Amino acid sequence: MFWQRWRIESKMADVERTFAIVKPDAVGKGVTGAILQRIEDSGLRIVAMKRLQLDEQLARGFYAVHKERPFFPNLVEFMTSGPVVVMVLEGEGAIGRWRDLMGPTNSTEAPEGTVRGDFGTDIEHNASHGSDAPETARVEIAYFFNATEIQGLTEALSS
Numbered sequence: 492m493f494w495q496r497w498r499i500e501s502k503m504a505d506v507e508r509t510f511a512i513v514k515p516d517a518v519g520k521g522v523t524g525a526i527l528q529r530i531e532d533s534g535l536r537i538v539a540m541k542r543l544q545l546d547e548q549l550a551r552g553f554y555a556v557h558k559e560r561p562f563f564p565n566l567v568e569f570m571t572s573g574p575v576v577v578m579v580l581e582g583e584g585a586i587g588r589w590r591d592l593m594g595p596t597n598s599t600e601a602p603e604g605t606v607r608g609d610f611g612t613d614i615e616h617n618a619s620h621g622s623d624a625p626e627t628a629r630v631e632i633a634y635f636f637n638a639t640e641i642q643g644l645t646e647a648l649s650s
Contacts, residue, residue, distance in 0.1 A: 507585040508538070508643070510622045510631035515573035517610050517618035518542075523576055526606055526619065530580060533592055538643030539579040539636050545571050553634055562615070569615055577635045581643040586628060589621045 511530070513523050530537060545553070550570040557563050580589055594605025598617045601608035611617035622628035632641070 505583040506581060506643075507583065507625065507628075508632060509580050509585040509589050509628045510620075510635070511578045511580050511589055512620035513576040513578075514616070514618055514620060515569065515575055516612065516616040517606075518574050518576060520610065522610050522618070526610065527576075529592060529606060530578075530589070533588060535580045535582040535585055535588060535592075536643060537578050538581045539632075539641040540576060541578075541635065541640075542574055542576045544574050547571055553631070565615060579632050579636060579641050579643070586622055586625065590623070593619045593621050 513526050517523060517526060527537065547567060550567045551558070554563065554566055554570070557566060582588060592606060594601030594607040596607070596617060597614040598607040598611025599613060601611065601617075603609060606619045607617045611619075622631050
């Protein structure tokens with residue numbers, strides 16, 4: 492038991508979690524599966540996932556950091572326009588790896604082969620969201636998931 496726990500703890504040293512959303516434009520295009528496949532092919536693990544419809548209150552709360560920006564009303568309208576898929580991703584350097592896989596925020600500047608380059612259309616309809624820092628990831632994950640909904644390496648320690 493000690494050695495098993497030690498192996499898990501040593502693996503955890505480099506493991507990170509990030510929050511991800513497949514946005515309404517990508518869900519509406521039917522490319523959710525392709526995006527999930529890219530995540531798994533990259534070596535990131537999907538340790539929690541839900542498909543849901545954001546209402547205005549949920550969207551406003553999640554994007555509250557942008558409430559003073561001129562694009563906020565359009566963002567809320569877009570994020571409530573159809574279903575989304577929210578996820579917790581886990582792996583070494585998960586935040587940076589997911590952001591690299593997504594590509595730049597503006598889909599018109601995102602290279603082919605990235606989620607936004609292949610499935611987004613512009614800066615607003617860019618197919619995906621990802622946390623930008625560990626602190627942001629913790630807040631965003633907790634906004635949509637409780638601890639019992641997440642199954643990953645860190646939960647292996649408690650078993």
